[in-house]
């Protein structure tokens with residue numbers, strides 16, 4: 540993913556007006572900067588939790604304007620969910636934020652990405668480390684039965700500037716902990732493995748600070764009652780803004796973890812949250 544620039548394509552001369560069209564089924568505005576939406580799922584689309592697809596709208600020039608978006612919904616869901624920032628001057632999100640149920644968006648059904656279980660070696664505890672909309676791929680992974688089959692402990696840390704920006708994740712965790720259907724699907728008591736560690740940096744909340752600083756000070760480990768990361772026990776997936784990804788990559792290497800890929804599994808993986 541890695542390329543947040545638009546991918547212009549020429550629509551087929553005699554093809555449908557909107558290639559790969561999917562219909563919006565629901566939109567939720569979380570803050571004035573954040574919204575999520577659900578769309579119909581192409582019948583042929585199979586994906587691994589944590590992967591992303593290109594989605595967008597038709598541009599004024601008649602060419603699709605697409606961006607990479609992590610799929611936030613689990614692989615077993617009939618629909619697809621996405622979580623997005625609203626960038627006032629962003630070519631896509633300035634328009635996408637106005638979509639409503641019944642509207643159509645473009646979705647290229649070719650999922651890819653590195654935040655997948657296949658890219659990690661077996662371990663005891665998995666850390667999902669997110670900032671902002673970087674929580675999206677973890678929203679999918681946290682509802683994947685494999686996450687709880689593969690690990691004895693699952694930790695989600697989510698750092699945002701303000702408390703309101705944590706709401707999407709807070710509601711997600713609440714739902715995971717109380718959803719009987721999910722328990723039936725994944726197994727009784729699965730959510731007891733799940734630890735949730737939300738932090739804010741610019742507004743008061745029970746845990747303040749960047750997760751990187753809370754790791755350096757050891758506070759996150761003592762709060763959760765777990766040892767500091769080790770290559771023997773811990774696996775990590777990282778998704779947030781660029782500075783966060785780079786800093787965590789360096790820190791994880793210091794803990795002795797090594798970056799993995801689909802073709803060469805390791806002990807951590809990183810992916811960028813896509814912004815305009």
Ligand code: A2P
Pocket residue numbers: 670671698699700701739740741749750751779780782783784786
């Ligand atoms: P901060 O408020 O101290 O910049 P953004 O909305 O800019 O993408 O940031 C989302 C969250 O990620 C913010 O809480 C921000 O903290 C935090 N953040 C930004 N850069 C880093 C970094 N290098 N390491 C850890 N957290 C970071």
